[in-house]
Amino acid sequence: MFEYEEDEDPMEQQKQEEEELKHHSTDHSGSPQENPFRFSYDTGKRAASMFVTPSSEDLIAYGTKHLLDSPTAVQRSLVLNATTSLNIDCDLSSDEDLSPTTQRKICFCASQNPAETQEQGLRQAKSTLTVSFPYHQHQITEDYTISAEIIGIGESGKVMACYKKNTGEKFALKVLRDSQKARREVELHWLTNAHENVVSILDIYENTFDNVKCLLMVVEFLEGGDLLSQFESQGSVPYSEKKVGEIIRQIGNAVMYLHDMNIAHRDIKLENILCSGTGDNCVYKLGDYGFAKRPERNVLMESPCCTPFYAPPEVLGRERYDKSCDMWSLGVAMYILLCGYPPFYSMKGVALSPGMRSRIANGYYAFPHEEWDCVSKDTKDDIRCLLRTNPSDRLTIHELMATPLVTGEPIVPGKHVTTAIAIPGSDESSESEGTIFEGFIAEEEEIPEITDTVGEILPVPKSVRFLRDGVKAPRLHSIQEEVGRAMEIMRMGHDQVYVKNPTSSCNNLFARRRAIHLSIPRVHC
Numbered sequence: 001m002f003e004y005e006e007d008e009d010p011m012e013q014q015k016q017e018e019e020e021l022k023h024h025s026t027d028h029s030g031s032p033q034e035n036p037f038r039f040s041y042d043t044g045k046r047a048a049s050m051f052v053t054p055s056s057e058d059l060i061a062y063g064t065k066h067l068l069d070s071p072t073a074v075q076r077s078l079v080l081n082a083t084t085s086l087n088i089d090c091d092l093s094s095d096e097d098l099s100p101t102t103q104r105k106i107c108f109c110a111s112q113n114p115a116e117t118q119e120q121g122l123r124q125a126k127s128t129l130t131v132s133f134p135y136h137q138h139q140i141t142e143d144y145t146i147s148a149e150i151i152g153i154g155e156s157g158k159v160m161a162c163y164k165k166n167t168g169e170k171f172a173l174k175v176l177r178d179s180q181k182a183r184r185e186v187e188l189h190w191l192t193n194a195h196e197n198v199v200s201i202l203d204i205y206e207n208t209f210d211n212v213k214c215l216l217m218v219v220e221f222l223e224g225g226d227l228l229s230q231f232e233s234q235g236s237v238p239y240s241e242k243k244v245g246e247i248i249r250q251i252g253n254a255v256m257y258l259h260d261m262n263i264a265h266r267d268i269k270l271e272n273i274l275c276s277g278t279g280d281n282c283v284y285k286l287g288d289y290g291f292a293k294r295p296e297r298n299v300l301m302e303s304p305c306c307t308p309f310y311a312p313p314e315v316l317g318r319e320r321y322d323k324s325c326d327m328w329s330l331g332v333a334m335y336i337l338l339c340g341y342p343p344f345y346s347m348k349g350v351a352l353s354p355g356m357r358s359r360i361a362n363g364y365y366a367f368p369h370e371e372w373d374c375v376s377k378d379t380k381d382d383i384r385c386l387l388r389t390n391p392s393d394r395l396t397i398h399e400l401m402a403t404p405l406v407t408g409e410p411i412v413p414g415k416h417v418t419t420a421i422a423i424p425g426s427d428e429s430s431e432s433e434g435t436i437f438e439g440f441i442a443e444e445e446e447i448p449e450i451t452d453t454v455g456e457i458l459p460v461p462k463s464v465r466f467l468r469d470g471v472k473a474p475r476l477h478s479i480q481e482e483v484g485r486a487m488e489i490m491r492m493g494h495d496q497v498y499v500k501n502p503t504s505s506c507n508n509l510f511a512r513r514r515a516i517h518l519s520i521p522r523v524h525c
């Protein structure tokens, strides 16, 4: 029941989606009342744009707030709101968290409403998909007022604010165009949303707008927004180890819950960690299950995904990989929070340059003095153990959760290291695999003579290049367009390549090669 069928051909699927979306984006005939969500084509990206202006009666008279104060209550509420008719072996009145098994049972429930049950049965018979989360079929606007306020924008569209009509409570609404991928996202999120560090789902709707079937997911609204925005809004100033330990403890708990259910999130990044607030008591929650996957028995996941900054080598190499992909991403997230820039990036402003790809594949990254000398050796070792190139050598989530950083045991603070480079095997770099250069950041252009303080040549291939110490990393948000493009290519699972126009490309490497090999005049960018 919970096994997935093979994905449809993603190229074919995307082509179809694009055709349909183009069609719908030019069809503006539907009145706002008929179609509160309009899909539009915006710089080649799919986006759900709101054009309904809530009527005055819809602008909520904020009444008694019915706060669902625990994931269990949220879960129970959803179950009671949406469905239940099969006898399930659980006590919904108890305050205990629902076990994954119970959740699964609940997911199988059919609707209490016989008409809906019949309808759902028909839907299931027609569909090749296994639908195992409860959802409403009536219009979402009967229960919620959709606001024009945009909470966030992601790859799959906009996340909007909505208000529950009978309570006035604010929630976040994610609109997904119905597809196998969207159903998997909703289903895996639903399966795990009882965890306190996973964004809770309140309601799911299947509604059709202008003949486009959509899944609408109403989730709890996290006032603190996403962790990347929060981190950047305070100037990307590195967080203390204590704070990073707390974040990893909470998100690690969620990841452990997923991994124990044999689900990999596959898109862990700061943008997908949501914060309840901005203060010390902030609760961190994992959201966006757009790439989550549960492998079939004994089958490792194969489709490439993840944002390049966070992408592990085996993903880039299109090799098989599994939950250890999440461990790599956690290592990248830890690294960024502790210093303010990612371990792997291209200085040329492209998301996935050949140099960056090669450094990821080889595990070449640096712990520059300025930000890393004050970080404890234990924490740097944790990062090394997470950023190992061989997935089976990486820490598991259970091992990460037992580290002093996460348990809160005292850690020996970092101290300034005077040597410019720590060579593999030395105390500061006990990593057997990958090479960690203290004080240097990798770059594509320079080929400095790299020696350690005692004059030994480091075991680094000549092709690996480094940044001069002190050169600042690019801002995380500054290369969004290229990141988006690279993500699309990686997620397609195809060798589809975005080819820039050779006569106008501003890629310096290409310009040089073109000038040298083809005698084509260099384009000045």
Ligand SMILES: Nc1ncnc2c1ncn2[C@@H]1O[C@H](COP(=O)(O)OP(=O)(O)OP(=O)(O)O)[C@@H](O)[C@H]1O
Pocket: 151, 152, 153, 154, 155, 156, 157, 158, 159, 172, 174, 199, 219, 220, 221, 222, 223, 225, 226, 229, 271, 272, 274, 287, 288, 290
């Ligand atoms: N429940 C929420 N509360 C507050 N903000 C939210 C919530 N859900 C999403 N957001 C904001 O919206 C942004 C995009 O959301 P989300 O990641 O779910 O969309 P997406 O289209 O799947 O994005 P992507 O795939 O690019 O990561 C988040 O980074 C966050 O800033």
